[in-house]
Each structure stands twice: as structure tokens, then as C-alpha cells.
Amino acid sequence: MPSNVAEPYRIKMVEPLVMHSREDRADAIAKAGYNTFLLPSKMCYIDLLTDSGTSAMSDKQWSMMMLGDEAYAGSESFDRLLKSVQDNYGFPYVCPTHQGRGAEHIISRILITPGQYVPGNMYFTTTRYHQEAVGGIFVDVIIDEAHDSTADHPFKGNIDLAKLEKLVAEHGADQIAYVNQAVTVNMAGGQPVSMANIREVHEFCTKHGIIHWSDATRLAENAYFIQQRESGYADKSTADIAKEMMSYFDGLTMSGKKDCLVNIGGFLAMRDEEILIKAREWVVVFEGMPSYGGMAGRDMDAMAVGLEEALDDHYLEHRIGQVRYLGERLLEAGVPIVTPIGGHAVFLDAKRFLPHIPQTQFPAQALAAALFVESGVRAMERGIISAGRNKAGEHNMPKLEMVRLTIPRRVYTDRHMDVVADAVIALYAKRDEILGLEFVYEPPSLRFFTSRFTPIA
Numbered sequence: 042m043p044s045n046v047a048e049p050y051r052i053k054m055v056e057p058l059v060m061h062s063r064e065d066r067a068d069a070i071a072k073a074g075y076n077t078f079l080l081p082s083k084m085c086y087i088d089l090l091t092d093s094g095t096s097a098m099s100d101k102q103w104s105m106m107m108l109g110d111e112a113y114a115g116s117e118s119f120d121r122l123l124k125s126v127q128d129n130y131g132f133p134y135v136c137p138t139h140q141g142r143g144a145e146h147i148i149s150r151i152l153i154t155p156g157q158y159v160p161g162n163m164y165f166t167t168t169r170y171h172q173e174a175v176g177g178i179f180v181d182v183i184i185d186e187a188h189d190s191t192a193d194h195p196f197k198g199n200i201d202l203a204k205l206e207k208l209v210a211e212h213g214a215d216q217i218a219y220v221n222q223a224v225t226v227n228m229a230g231g232q233p234v235s236m237a238n239i240r241e242v243h244e245f246c247t248k249h250g251i252i253h254w255s256d257a258t259r260l261a262e263n264a265y266f267i268q269q270r271e272s273g274y275a276d277k278s279t280a281d282i283a284k285e286m287m288s289y290f291d292g293l294t295m296s297g298k299k300d301c302l303v304n305i306g307g308f309l310a311m312r313d314e315e316i317l318i319k320a321r322e323w324v325v326v327f328e329g330m331p332s333y334g335g336m337a338g339r340d341m342d343a344m345a346v347g348l349e350e351a352l353d354d355h356y357l358e359h360r361i362g363q364v365r366y367l368g369e370r371l372l373e374a375g376v377p378i379v380t381p382i383g384g385h386a387v388f389l390d391a392k393r394f395l396p397h398i399p400q401t402q403f404p405a406q407a408l409a410a411a412l413f414v415e416s417g418v419r420a421m422e423r424g425i426i427s428a429g430r431n432k433a434g435e436h437n438m439p440k441l442e443m444v445r446l447t448i449p450r451r452v453y454t455d456r457h458m459d460v461v462a463d464a465v466i467a468l469y470a471k472r473d474e475i476l477g478l479e480f481v482y483e484p485p486s487l488r489f490f491t492s493r494f495t496p497i498a
């Protein structure tokens with residue numbers, strides 16, 4: 042039997058869950074156009090749509106909310122956030138934003154000249170959107186193993202140095218806007234990057250005068266994998282590992298909604314004062330004053346505490362252990378998932394789960410909808426719908442066609458994970474009954490959020 046350490050917290054406040062009837066769920070998913078993003082949350086029994094902004098905050102975070110300084114300018118809450126980022130990640134400068142994509146928008150405007158390349162370890166939806174919106178060309182330089190749902194590699198999120206070298210040799214370093222390295226890699230299944238890889242990319246970038254940026258949204262979870270898997274780190278704390286990881290980067294974009302354990306917020310952090318000055322020029326236009334960037338003072342205070350709490354070894358041991366617990370239960374039952382199991386989610390491999398549905402009939406979208414009807418568990422498509430269309434208007438065809446069971450932080454118990462595992466296993470036994478889907482409505486960008494579908498009879 043898979044096992045996990047017990048939750049390293051006790052529950053002080055509860056939010057009741059309601060299990061609706063199968064009939065009501067079938068009705069709800071049809072009304073939602075078979076898109077789990079369009080379901081009312083109260084229809085969901087266990088909500089694994091995302092780990093973004095869904096964390097439970099601690100008593101300490103809630104108490105700091107009361108001390109938030111809501112001054113328009115010169116807020117003390119900003120000073121506390123700045124200090125926490127300096128202490129925990131080691132960057133001298135911080136520019137707050139309303140959430141991660143606000144930071145991505147601003148850094149894309151600062152660093153990208155139209156026509157320049159932006160290599161990254163696999164795309165992320167909002168990241169690539171903002172890079173392309175200002176004329177950048179995203180290039181995937183992740184190792185090949187990342188695109189194979191069963192390839193065994195301890196650091197499947199690594200950048201392939203040979204791919205990066207080839208890109209730079211072909212176009213010249215001045216045609217590279219910056220290298221964007223995500224830790225961990227969401228779209229690859231929450232797969233980590235090794236310290237050795239971060240260091241190598243850092244050395245490569247330094248040699249060629251290229252800026253090395255991090256999408257540090259899940260840096261705490263990445264630090265835990267380094268502690269567990271990379272030689273030389275077993276005796277180091279995740280807090281120390283995270284700080285070393287960040288020491289190699291010129292700056293980061295952060296979605297505080299993940300590893301900062303808050304419901305809203307984000308920021309840019311950097312070493313170069315020039316970049317800070319430019320970030321402040323843009324932040325006042327799109328987000329707010331540079332001392333709040335779209336957040337309330339209390340939000341900044343909650344984030345200042347949360348980003349440190351996320352680097353606690355006991356918290357991370359349970360957090361990653363809970364994801365692994367769910368994944369191992371599914372593996373034991375023969376359900377196809379992405380392996381090794383990643384940091385924030387278990388990814389069902391919809392191509393192997395539903396081999397009778399071609400990718401152009403959106404197997405992962407269909408599987409997420411069927412899982413909701415089966416159990417009230419809400420998950421998310423991460424496949425062809427998320428990948429969108431290319432410039433010619435054709436579907437991007439990602440190798441990975443997945444349903445993401447994303448575990449919110451400190452919210453559900455391992456007993457909830459049993460309910461989820463039982464539901465997926467039950468659905469797997471009758472997978473032949475699941476039908477493919479076709480579009481009823483498709484928006485022009487980030488289509489996964491608002492598309493509507495109907496089953497193909």
C-alpha cells in the first residue's frame with residue numbers, strides 16, 4: 042500500500058463539501074459545455090481543477106492579514122514582502138503584480154524585441170501568450186524525455202543544453218531575448234529541474250551574455266525533489282536549496298498563487314536595477330503603484346509569510362508525499378499516468394486511457410468531463426485544447442495529452458485522495474463508454490478557459 046506521513050497541521054476551520062447526484066452532475070457538465078472550467082464550484086465534490094490560488098492559509102498568515110497596511114503609497118506590507126523575498130530567495134529588488142501573468146506581461150515587454158527567440162523548458166500557457174504578444178518566438182528546449190509520459194528521469198524538467206547551444210549557434214546570442222527556466226515544469230507533469238542543470242544553463246548564459254530568468258512558481262517543490270534525488274543535497278534544508286537555486290538566476294517571475302501559499306498575488310524579483318526601473322514604468326500602467334502592483338497590503342503580508350512556510354521540510358514532505366500517494370494508488374490499479382509522479386499533480390495519460398478517441402476529438406477534455414460525472418471530482422485538460430492553434434490556424438499537437446488532478450496545498454486529506462483514486466479506477470474500468478468531443482464555441486486565445494463542446498455520438 043502506498044503511504045504518506047500524516048498531515049503536519051491540524052484543522053481549525055472547516056468548509057463543508059456537498060456530493061450532488063449523478064443526474065445533477067451530468068446536467069451541470071452539459072450546461073458547462075463539457076468544459077470543467079465552466080462548472081460552478083459548488084457542484085464539485087473534490088475540486089482538483091488547479092493548485093492556483095486554492096491553498097489553505099495558516100493561522101499566522103490570517104493574523105498578518107489583519108496587520109496589512111493599505112496605504113496607497115509606502116505600504117509597510119510591501120517592505121515585509123521585500124524582506125521575505127530578499128531573505129528567502131536572495132534577490133535585492135521586487136516588483137509586485139496582481140498574479141503571475143502580470144509579471145510575465147511586464148518582463149516580456151522589457152526583455153523581448155520583436156523577432157527574438159525565447160527558449161524555455163516547455164511552454165506554459167500564459168507565459169507563451171505574453172512572449173508572443175510582444176513579438177517573441179517561443180522555442181522548446183526541454184529534454185526529449187519530458188515529452189514521453191513514461192520515460193524515467195529524475196529531472197524530467199531539465200533544459201537540453203545541446204538544443205540551447207544549437208539555437209544560439211543558429212541565430213546568435215543577440216537574437217535570444219532571454220532563457221526562461223521553469224522550476225518545476227507544470228506542463229511536463231510537475232517535473233523538477235536539477236541544480237546541476239540550473240548551474241549549467243547559468244554558465245552557458247553567462248558565457249554568451251544572455252539573461253537567465255526563472256519561472257519560479259513552484260520553486261519550493263523543485264527544491265524538495267533536489268533534496269530527495271540529487272547527490273550532495275540530502276542533508277541540506279529545502280530553504281537552503283531554494284536559495285542556492287535562485288542564486289544562479291538574474292531574476293524570476295512568480296505566481297504567488299502556488300508556492301507562496303496565497304489566494305492571489307505575484308511578483309518579479311531581480312538583481313539588475315535597470316530592469317527594476319523599467320518594471321516600475323510598466324507596473325504603474327497595468328497593475329498599480331510599484332509598492333502594491335495590484336495587491337492589497339494584506340495580500341502582500343500573507344504572501345511574505347506563505348513563501349517562507351512553503352520552504353518548511355515537513356510541509357513539503359507531506360505535500361509531495363500526498364501527490365505521490367494518489368499517483369501510486371493509480372499505478373497499482375494499472376491506470377496510465379505520467380511517471381515519475383510530479384510535484385503538484387497527478388497527470389492521467391489520456392492517450393493511453395482512451396486509445397479509441399483520436400487526439401482531434403480531445404480525449405483529455407472528454408476524460409475530465411467524464412470523471413466529473415462519475416464522481417464530482419473536477420480536473421483539468423492539459424493537452425491539445427490547452428496547446429491552442431499555430432499561426433496557420435491549425436491545432437498545435439502536443440505529444441502529451443493529459444488530465445491534471447491538481448492537489449491544492451493544505452486543503453484535502455489523504456482520505457480525500459482515496460476517494461479520488463477509487464473514482465478514477467472505477468472510470469478506467471468503463472473507459473470504452475467515453476465519447477470524443479467537438480467544438481461548439483472556440484475563443485481566439487487561451488481557449489481552454491472558455492471553450493464549449495458537445496459529445497460526438
Ligand SMILES: *Cc1c(COP(=O)(O)O)cnc(C)c1O
Pocket residue numbers: 093140141142143165167168223227256258295296297298299306307
Ligand atoms: C500559474 C502559472 C503561471 C501564471 O500565473 P498566474 O498567477 O495564474 O497568472 C505561470 N507559470 C506557471 C508555471 C504557472 O503554473
